[in-house]
Amino acid sequence: MRSSVIIFPGSNCDRDMDVALKKFGFKNQMVWHNDLSIPKSDLIVLPGGFSYGDYLRCGSIASKSKIIKSVIDFANSGGLVLGICNGFQILTETGLLKGILQQNKFLNFICSNVFVKVKDKQNKYFKDLKKDVLKLHIAHNEGNYFCSDDELKSLEDNNQIAVTYCGEDGTENETTNPNGAIKNIAGIFNNSKNVLGMMPHPERMIDKYLSGEDGSLFFKNILDNFK
Amino acid sequence: MEVTEAVAIDHGLKKEEFSKICELLKRTPNLTELAIFSAMWNEHCSYKSSRKHLKKMHTKGKQVIQGPGENAGVIDIGDDDAIVFKIESHNHPSFIEPYQGAATGVGGIMRDVFTMGARPIANLNSIHFGSPQHKKTRNLLRGVVKGIGGYGNCIGVPTIAGQTTFDESYNGNILVNAMTLGLVNKNKIFYSKAAGLDKPVIYVGSKTGRDGIHGASMASATFDDKIEEKKPTVQVGDPFTEKLLLEACLELMADNSIIAIQDMGAAGLTSSSVEMASKGNLGIELNLSEVPCREEKMTPYEIMLSESQERMLIVLEKGKEEHAKKIFDKWNLDFAVIGKTTGSKKIELIFDNKKVAEIPIDLLAENAPIYDRPWKKTKLPQKLNFDKDEFKSLKLSDCLKKILSNSNISDKKWIWDQYDHTVMGDTIQKPGGDAGVVRVHGTNKAVAASVDSSALYCFSHPLTGGKQIVCESYRNLISVGAKPIAITNCLNFGNPEKEKNMGEFVECVEGITEASKYLNFPVVSGNVSFYNETKDKGIKPTPTIGGVGLISNYQQMLTMDFKTEGNLVYVIGKTDGHLDQSIFARELLNEKKGPPPTVNLFNEKNIGETVLELSTKNLIVSCHDVSLGGILTAVSKMCIKGKKGIKINSLKGLTNKYEYFFGEDQARYIIEIPEASLKKVKEILDKYSVHFEDLGIIDGNSIKYNTDINLPIEELADAHKYWLKKYMDS
Numbered sequence: 038m039r040s041s042v043i044i045f046p047g048s049n050c051d052r053d054m055d056v057a058l059k060k061f062g063f064k065n066q067m068v069w070h071n072d073l074s075i076p077k078s079d080l081i082v083l084p085g086g087f088s089y090g091d092y093l094r095c096g097s098i099a100s101k102s103k104i105i106k107s108v109i110d111f112a113n114s115g116g117l118v119l120g121i122c123n124g125f126q127i128l129t130e131t132g133l134l135k136g137i138l139q140q141n142k143f144l145n146f147i148c149s150n151v152f153v154k155v156k157d158k159q160n161k162y163f164k165d166l167k168k169d170v171l172k173l174h175i176a177h178n179e180g181n182y183f184c185s186d187d188e189l190k191s192l193e194d195n196n197q198i199a200v201t202y203c204g205e206d207g208t209e210n211e212t213t214n215p216n217g218a219i220k221n222i223a224g225i226f227n228n229s230k231n232v233l234g235m236m237p238h239p240e241r242m243i244d245k246y247l248s249g250e251d252g253s254l255f256f257k258n259i260l261d262n263f264k
Numbered sequence: 265m266e267v268t269e270a271v272a273i274d275h276g277l278k279k280e281e282f283s284k285i286c287e288l289l290k291r292t293p294n295l296t297e298l299a300i301f302s303a304m305w306n307e308h309c310s311y312k313s314s315r316k317h318l319k320k321m322h323t324k325g326k327q328v329i330q331g332p333g334e335n336a337g338v339i340d341i342g343d344d345d346a347i348v349f350k351i352e353s354h355n356h357p358s359f360i361e362p363y364q365g366a367a368t369g370v371g372g373i374m375r376d377v378f379t380m381g382a383r384p385i386a387n388l389n390s391i392h393f394g395s396p397q398h399k400k401t402r403n404l405l406r407g408v409v410k411g412i413g414g415y416g417n418c419i420g421v422p423t424i425a426g427q428t429t430f431d432e433s434y435n436g437n438i439l440v441n442a443m444t445l446g447l448v449n450k451n452k453i454f455y456s457k458a459a460g461l462d463k464p465v466i467y468v469g470s471k472t473g474r475d476g477i478h479g480a481s482m483a484s485a486t487f488d489d490k491i492e493e494k495k496p497t498v499q500v501g502d503p504f505t506e507k508l509l510l511e512a513c514l515e516l517m518a519d520n521s522i523i524a525i526q527d528m529g530a531a532g533l534t535s536s537s538v539e540m541a542s543k544g545n546l547g548i549e550l551n552l553s554e555v556p557c558r559e560e561k562m563t564p565y566e567i568m569l570s571e572s573q574e575r576m577l578i579v580l581e582k583g584k585e586e587h588a589k590k591i592f593d594k595w596n597l598d599f600a601v602i603g604k605t606t607g608s609k610k611i612e613l614i615f616d617n618k619k620v621a622e623i624p625i626d627l628l629a630e631n632a633p634i635y636d637r638p639w640k641k642t643k644l645p646q647k648l649n650f651d652k653d654e655f656k657s658l659k660l661s662d663c664l665k666k667i668l669s670n671s672n673i674s675d676k677k678w679i680w681d682q683y684d685h686t687v688m689g690d691t692i693q694k695p696g697g698d699a700g701v702v703r704v705h706g707t708n709k710a711v712a713a714s715v716d717s718s719a720l721y722c723f724s725h726p727l728t729g730g731k732q733i734v735c736e737s738y739r740n741l742i743s744v745g746a747k748p749i750a751i752t753n754c755l756n757f758g759n760p761e762k763e764k765n766m767g768e769f770v771e772c773v774e775g776i777t778e779a780s781k782y783l784n785f786p787v788v789s790g791n792v793s794f795y796n797e798t799k800d801k802g803i804k805p806t807p808t809i810g811g812v813g814l815i816s817n818y819q820q821m822l823t824m825d826f827k828t829e830g831n832l833v834y835v836i837g838k839t840d841g842h843l844d845q846s847i848f849a850r851e852l853l854n855e856k857k858g859p860p861p862t863v864n865l866f867n868e869k870n871i872g873e874t875v876l877e878l879s880t881k882n883l884i885v886s887c888h889d890v891s892l893g894g895i896l897t898a899v900s901k902m903c904i905k906g907k908k909g910i911k912i913n914s915l916k917g918l919t920n921k922y923e924y925f926f927g928e929d930q931a932r933y934i935i936e937i938p939e940a941s942l943k944k945v946k947e948i949l950d951k952y953s954v955h956f957e958d959l960g961i962i963d964g965n966s967i968k969y970n971t972d973i974n975l976p977i978e979e980l981a982d983a984h985k986y987w988l989k990k991y992m993d994s
Contacts, residue, residue, distance in 0.1 A: 046596065047504050049420025053689040085687075087418045090504025146413050146682045176417070176684040238686075246692045246703075246818065 040080040045070045050085035057240035061256040080117040083124030096126030118232045125234030136184030142217025148176040153200040160230040171251040173237035180236040182218035199224040275302035303531035310632040313760035314792045322781040335376040337788025346450035348382035351443035351754040351810040353793035357498040358440040362407025367415040368501040369442045375527035381454040382446025390427040390715040390808045394435030413682045418503035423683035424700025430671040436798030441754040443810040456526040458544030458579045465603040469575035473558035476571025487798040505574040512595040521584035528575040536577040542629035547608035552615040556598040564615045639766035648858040660972040665983045674987035698743035710818035712746035719804040721860035730775020731863040737811030739889035745822040745879040746813030753790040758802025768805035782865040824888035826906030837932035838955040841923025848926035867931040874952045883941040890932035896925035904981045912960040912969040
């Protein structure tokens with residue numbers, strides 16, 4: 038499976054993502070934000086970081102960068118696009134995903150392990166995933182997902198909520214919500230579920246010496262579903 | 265403006281220093297020249313009060329590639345890999361403006377590291393605040409933590425460990441010390457020594473603005489009531505630009521275009537250009553009209569003194585300008601050829617086609633004043649005679665809870681949750697352990713680092729205190745299974761013009777030197793921060809040690825959390841029950857006098873090496889050094905982290921339980937041993953004649969000791985974990 042990771046000025050999880058993708062067998066290449074086209078890919082990843090210094094609004098300048106038109110075209114043609122953390126913020130700014138990511142409820146940056154519940158498995162990311170709750174990691178200041186009532190309703194009606202913050206046992210409530218996100222939302226899909234944006238970083242949980250290995254399950258599952 | 269003695273004094277120079285300048289130049293300097301002198305001759309840049317004593321430090325070792333004197337120290341960790349590291353203070357600016365002060369402190373130290381060609385792989389910090397009751401403390405703490413996080417998180421370098429203390433002596437002068445470790449191929453290290461004539465001098469990074477002018481002079485003076493007026497001397501950081509600068513510099517460093525490189529830190533363009541020329545024994549000519557400026561009509565004076573952040577000065581191979589410019593254009597950074605190296609051995613400045621300054625380099629560097637300041641020795645305080653009957657009214661379990669929730673012992677998760685500690689995907693020991701550990705990417709090796717200071721011990725007896733912090737750093741590295749290699753130090757002291765403060769400095773340095781020599785734990789970089797004094801009230805002497813060690817197989821790393829029920833817990837090293845200067849004496853007896861615990865370097869080394877052997881032979885499964893709060897505090901932390909209890913054995917003989925459990929004797933560790941390894945462990949301990957005691961067995965969910973203690977771990981965890989969060993929310 039071929040993948041491309043886009044590097045924006047200020048991206049800082051690009052290398053981590055490259056390491057993770059290659060570890061599980063993706064043929065990955067790095068693509069510079071000023072390029073006009075993306076090499077032939079089966080998956081495009083917008084990595085975490087602080088693209089353009091988070092100036093103006095997180096993700097907003099990246100959403101107007103040269104490469105982004107190719108990303109949008111790829112997504113609209115059904116290609117898999119994954120945005121992690123800042124990548125999720127960029128995807129909401131491009132309009133590929135609904136809603137926005139505001140500053141965390143308690144106004145602090147949060148770096149912590151979290152549990153997320155997989156809400157939908159009828160998609161190329163989570164189909165046949167063995168677990169329902171994953172232990173992942175968050176590191177963000179603006180991860181508090183918000184959208185209008187109408188948008189929320191349509192997300193729910195179309196099963197576009199991908200993952201939600203929860204406890205180890207899957208309980209979703211205020212205490213298992215680290216950043217105040219509406220309905221504990223940690224990640225969402227677009228309408229046709231080929232575009233996934235999520236705040237947690239699967240690439241930081243890929244071996245047992247890190248905080249856990251559930252990130253490995255995530256990447257392996259994408260590969261398995263591609264075969 | 266005419267330059268007079270009064271103008272010189274306004275620039276922070278002393279009367280005698282001004283006459284010396286006139287004498288050396290054989291004329292009165294113009295204002296720009298005076299500014300250059302004031303920038304180079306202040307305490308912060310010239311080390312004029314400390315240099316004499318720093319020379320005595322132990323700086324050599326088999327693994328030392330570069331000792332003090334460069335942008336950072338460098339050590340060899342095998343296979344062509346080297347670690348570049350340094351700690352630096354940003355105390356004065358952080359008190360005036362906590363967010364920007366702390367942020368630019370982090371930015372500055374990272375630049376020191378990547379200037380040498382290394383990619384930063386870990387950040388640490390040691391931060392010290394006034395009493396929790398002081399009205400400024402909460403806001404300063406919040407601002408500093410946000411500043412450190414704001415900068416480090418954005419660059420994408422994990423913050424892996426730190427230290428936070430509270431003491432009323434920091435009420436008017438907080439301390440912010442930031443440390444960075446970087447990884448470099450040992451054959452591709454870049455230095456700041458210029459070489460060759462007529463080589464282009466390049467300016468890259470951000471534009472120069474009017475921020476931070478006189479920053480270095482501000483950091484070389486004490487504070488008074490008018491510190492608010494000093495806000496403009498604090499620099500403003502932009503981590504985004506630094507991230508671009510980091511990537512651009514590393515890209516340019518991939519080939520052989522760079523002869524020398526130096527970041528513009530304290531005293532900006534002045535000190536970077538003078539240092540490069542001085543080290544290369546060359547002259548340098550700069551055309552200041554070519555310097556990219558952020559604001560209009562900046563004068564040569566302002567350009568030379570600006571401390572705008574995220575800037576670098578590079579001496580390039582001739583003909584490589586276009587190639588270099590392409591890289592900096594790609595990263596959207598300013599790039600300008602602003603001068604050349606010369607054979608004049610002078611710094612010559614041109615502005616609007618006129619020469620505006622001309623000073624021989626040696627007057628600024630080698631001829632800068634050196635002072636042998638008078639200092640006073642501190643006598644070892646007499647040991648206290650505690651009334652042990654008085655202890656009897658204290659319940660052991662209450663004492664323990666009180667100590668665990670003490671501001672200096674309690675968990676600092678509220679702080680490090682705000683630092684990205686996992687980016688780069690190699691953090692295998694997060695903050696909260698004895699040391700932070702990151703893997704050397706793509707290898708089996710890992711690097712451990714810890715920051716330590718013990719101001720109370722150093723204040724009571726600087727010589728012992730100086731030794732103790734080096735030992736503490738050594739122990740923290742061993743506790744995670746790392747072999748200690750070298751240290752960096754940040755020497756935070758009061759006013760060197762006062763004999764007492766100067767004495768504290770001299771004796772702490774002596775203690776650090778003695779211990780680092782004995783333990784073969786050399787100092788490879790560091791920085792001195794004097795004048796941490798407000799309205800005549802100085803800080804307690806606070807040398808901070810940043811230690812670095814190597815784990816050759818990261819799978820052997822140790823953590824402090826108890827692992828398995830039924831495993832045995834041993835105390836390694838002898839406990840005499842030294843309570844003077846302990847948390848117990850302060851917190852429960854309100855007793856602040858007495859000497860710090862004695863440091864026995866033979867024991868430190870012997871016991872340290874023995875514990876390291878136990879860990880490399882995979883005989884122990886957890887380890888923690890015993891420091892502040894003594895054995896019971898150390899064991900409690902191991903229980904809390906591992907969510908497991910312990911049954912502690914009855915003490916033998918006439919040992920006083922308060923002294924045993926809360927004494928702060930040095931050279932001790934607590935280890936967890938699986939039953940199957942016990943015989944081998946004992947053999948090794950006996951072989952090296954190391955004293956040990958069988959403390960107890962991991963059991964259940966509470967700490968139990970005779971009828972004195974029966975505390976559920978959850979209750980202890982509550983006492984330990986939430987002090988800081990509650991404090992910040994209140």
